[in-house]
Structure formats: C-alpha cells, structure tokens
Amino acid sequence: MQISDLPYPDPGVPDVRSGPRFLLWLGLGQLGGQLRSLGWGLLHFCGVAGLPYAVGLGVEAVVDRDGNRLLLVGALLVLTGAAIALGDSMLHRTAVTNWITAAARVQQLLARKTAELGSALTRRVAAGEVVAVSTGDVEKIGWFVEAVSRFLAAALSVVLICVGLLFYAPALGVVVAIGVPVLALAVLPLLPRATRRADVQREKAGRATELAADTVAGLRVLRGIGGEELFLGRYREASQEVRAAAVRSARMWALIAAVQVVLPGALMITVVWYGSVLVQDGRITVGELVAVFSAVATMLYPLRHFEEIAMAYSFSRPSAKRAARVLSLTRSNPAGTDGAGGTDGTARVTARPPTQAQAQAPEAGGDLYDPETGLLAPAGVLTAVVCGDPDLAGRLAERLGGHPADAADSPSALLGGVALDELTLDEARTLVLVQDKDPVLLSGALRELLDVPASGQVEPGAALAAARCGDVLDALLQSAPDGTEDAMDARITERGRSLSGGQRQRLALARSLVTDPEVLVLDEPTSAVDSHTEARIAEGVAALREGRTTVVLASSPLLLDRADRVVLIHEGRVAAVGTHRELLHAEPRYRAVVTRETDEEQERARREGAPLAALEEELLEEELTEIEESA
Secondary structure, eight states: OOGGGOSOSOOOOOOOSSHHHHHHHHHHHTHHHHHHHHHHHHHHHHHHHHHHHHHHHHHHHHHTTOHHHHHHHHHHHHHHHHHHHHHHHHHHHHHHHHHHHHHHHHHHHHHHHHHHHGGGHHHHSOHHHHHHIIIIIHHHHHHHHHHHHHHHHHHHHHHHHHHHHHHHOHHHHHHHHHHHHHHHHTTGGGHHHHHHHHHHHHHHHHHHHHHHHHHHHTHHHHHHHTOHHHHHHHHHHHHHHHHHHHHHHHHHHHHHHHHHHHHHHHHHHHHHHHHHHHHHTTSSOHHHHHHHHHHHHHHHHHHHHHHHHHHHHHHHHHHHHHHHHHHTOOSSOOTTOOTTBSTTSOBOOOSSOTTSOOSOOOOTTOOEEETTTTEEEOTTOEEEEEESOHHHHHHHHHHHTTOOTTTTTSOOOEETTEEGGGSOHHHHHHHEEEEOSSOOOOSEEHHHHTOOSOOSSSOHHHHHHHTTOHHHHHHHHHHSOTTOOOGGGSEEOGGGTTSOHHHHHHHHHHHHHHHOOSEEEEESTTTTSOHHHHHHHHHHHHHHTTTSEEEEEOOOHHHHTTOSEEEEEETTEEEEEEOHHHHHHHOHHHHHHHHOOOHHHHHHHHHHTOOHHHHHHHHHHHHHHHHHHHO
C-alpha cells in the first residue's frame, strides 16, 4: 500500500480484544511495507557498521605505506557512503509510508464506526475521548507501527557488528559482545515505571480533552447561567494535573536517556583502555583498535532505536487500548455485555464485517414496532408520539432508528417483523431515518446540503416548500456574495451559525424530507419555530409524506392535530392511542403534557366543572383559523 493508494478500499475487521492485539493486527496488515522498511534499514545500518572496518583498514594501509590498499579503502568508503545514503533515504520513505498508512487505516476504521453508531457513539463514549482517539492517538499508533521495522533493522545490525568484531579482533570483540547486551537491557527495569507514568499522563490528558470538548459544546449554555468561569477553573486544574504528570513522565525518560549515554561512554572508555593494553602487548594492531573503537562509537546510533521503540510502545499502548475500545462497540450488544466486549470485560471481536447481512430486509409497507414501549406506527400513517420525558423521547427515537444507546438492555425495534439491528447498516439507514433534536448542518452550498442519498421521488424544491424555508432562502441570498442568483448556490456557514435556530431546524427537516425514506422519525422538528410557521410545516409534512410512514415525537398541539394517530407514552409504556382531540377530552395525562396543566389546575377544573379540554380545542381552532386566514 502506497500513500497514493489511500484510502483503503476496505480497512478490514480489526482485532480489538486488547490494545497490543490491535497493534499486532495493524503491523501484520501492512507486512509488505514492514519488510521493505526492514530491508532498507539493514542496508543503512550495515553501511554505518562498515565504516569502522574501512577506517581500520585505511589506518593499517597508512602505517604499512601501502598505496594500493589505500585506494581500495577509498573505494570501500565510497561504496559504504552510497549504501548509507540510499538506505537512509529509502528507509525514511518507507517508514513514513508505514506511519501514514497505519494512521489512515485507523482513521478509516473510526470513521466507519462513527457512521455505524451515529449519535449513539457519544452516548457510550465521551466526546472528548473520541476526539483524542481520532487525533493524537492515531499519530502515536502510527509511530509505533513504523518504528518496529527500524528497531528490528537496528537490532540485527548490532548483532552483526558484535559477531563481526568477534572474528575481526576476538580479544576486544568479547568485551563488546558482553557490553552491548548490558547496554540494551540496562533500561528494562526502568521501563515499567516509565510506562505507568506515561499511562497516567495519557489518562489525565484524555480527561482534560473531554472536559475541554464538553465545555466548548456547552459554552452558550454556560454563559447563560454564568457558569463558564467554574468550568474554566476545572479545566485549569485538569491542565495543571496534565503538566505535573508530563513532568514526572519526562523525568523518567530523561533518566533512561542518561543511562543510554553513561553506559555506552563507559563501554568506550573500557574498549580504549583495554585495547591500548593489547596494542602495547602486540596482540592487536593500531588499525584494529581504531576499527573496534569506531564500531563501538557508531553502534550508539542503532542503539538509540532501542530507547525509541520502548517510548513508542509506552505511548501507543494506551492509545491503542482507547481505539480498540471505541472500535469494539457495535450497534447491538448481547445481554450481559458492555460496549467494550464480553462479560469478562475483554473486548469482543466482531465475528463478521459490518457490511455482512444477518437478516433479510423487510418488505416495503411494514409496520414499525418498539417492543420496549409497545409503540406501533402503522405503515403509511403519520403517527405522533407524546412523551412527558424528553430523554425518554430521545431514547425512543434512537431505538426506532436501530441504534439504541442502551443496546445491551433494550430489544431492537421491528420493521415489518424484522429486527433493525439484524439488518446491515446500509439497509437500516435506507429504511429508517431519524432526525434528532439538534441536527447538524455541514458547511457548504445549500445544493450540497440537500445532495444526500435519496429515493429520487422528492425534489429539493418540494422538500424546501414543505419545510417552509422561503424566508431561509431569502436570508441566504442576502448574505451571499454579489452575483449569486440562485439560493441553492448560497453557502451555509459552519454548523449553520449564521442562521437562527428555527431556520436551521427547517433546513434540516428539508434535508430529511429529500431522502424520502420508508420510515421517517422526527424528534421535536419544530421546537424552535413560531406557531404560525409550525402549523404550515405540519400541513406541508403531512401532504408530502402522504402514504409513507412518519413518526413525529412532539408535544405541540399544532403538530398533533395534523397527525392521523397520536400515541401517549407514560412511564415508559403506551398509555393511550387516538386522535389529538379524542385524547384531549378523554385522557387527563395526555392533556397535562400537551396543555402544560398542573395538578392544581386539573383539580380546580374538576371542582368547577370547567371544560378545559373544550377550551383548549376552541383555542386551537381559533389559532388554526387565524393561521389559514393570514396564509
């Protein structure tokens, strides 16, 4: 895999049972790139290792005043220099390729998992952790994957140098062969402590990132209640904890680096002292001493990769663990398991690719049913659902979409008798579309916003008209650069920040209507618009979605009056079914939610005999009449 071939056609099914297994899976997944990097690394390090031998031969040639041998030594130096240059260039190229391709594979896996889980992802994993995994953690994982091949090349070259010295100068070669393993293993007792400190630093940094993401996401609310200073103070404390943990971790790594400097220095002093004794005794020549000394000096370069691989692993292991935790989440988990895997707490490997079908798609025109609440939305009918608890309404919308947040405890919704979580993601998303309370508008032209996978039966103009977006189009044209004549070419700013809440809601509704799914679930689609516009939107949606299954979770009388069927959910179960006006007269619990009646008001109405339901109906009629006349 080359960088130009990215993205991967299929990033594969990762082994997410643990962080180390995930790293191993990534390394094996690009074995060809690892072997190429290993080969070029061996050429580079062996060229470096050949320099001391050439220098020793040159010294001997000078001492012996042999010009021919000196010329051969010069040619050998040129050859080793070329090997070093070529090996270093290609090693860097292949190492960077391994790094980028590994990081790209992880990012693709995360993107696929995000698309699979949808809004349920941030309910199972903190948003800050998702941000940390998809940014800094991806780089650290890629760093370790590419460092493995360079470490193996360095280790093999060190072994070759030690073996070569045993044959070239056995007396000094023995000293080097004994000293080098001591250098390589001396830092092992320090690595567990360094790894623990690095893990603590990463955990604190992850918590600080989560806190920052949550603070930014809720900054508008915090300003409204005057709580931004409190949260900023908490972030300051978290950042100071990260700084202190980073300093403690850096001290340990500084100690490891110091050991990597002191011990090689001691080895070089030992080699020079013992070699001088051997030269005086006539057991080795000056050239051999120079060669052995140069070999020990150049060996420090590949030995540095031992420290790097230890550091890369200590930093990438917690990152891989977090990535594996996110990637182990599924749309539905077996009972008794959490989102991370099995009952024993270990991550569970997905036994099938997310694109493999497990159940046959239901035939068109099936009813939508939620076993947990008993809600039934008949096919081709506009069903309104009234919940006194907004959180319950949000969870219901997620279940109806096939990706509930509490999948371990909740049965899947059924469409035409088929469980949605047994369908492939593409089939489930094609059949059922859920628009939540806070839809996101991506930046770009309005034409691009409405260019979504759709049946092709609903034109963008019809969807915009049904969502009553006329004034939104005018606002976009007014803010567009000169020369923009078509509102469809006007650009929407990031998350639609230049628009009001009601305008954003209506554009999101139009986008949902364009897709024309078999089942459309709308969670409070008009909570930010005025009553006049709300009534017209209810009329437009009912007309455009005629004959298609539509579920609207709302408590607005204007929307409920347009529904063919209204369902009241009380304490998690269906409590009453009927039309809006029937329930308004017959069901006090429904009337309390829709009209916002308090218990005292209901009791007073009962004592006085005041027909509040009739009064509410009369007011509704007057409001609808006023809206129709103004339209």
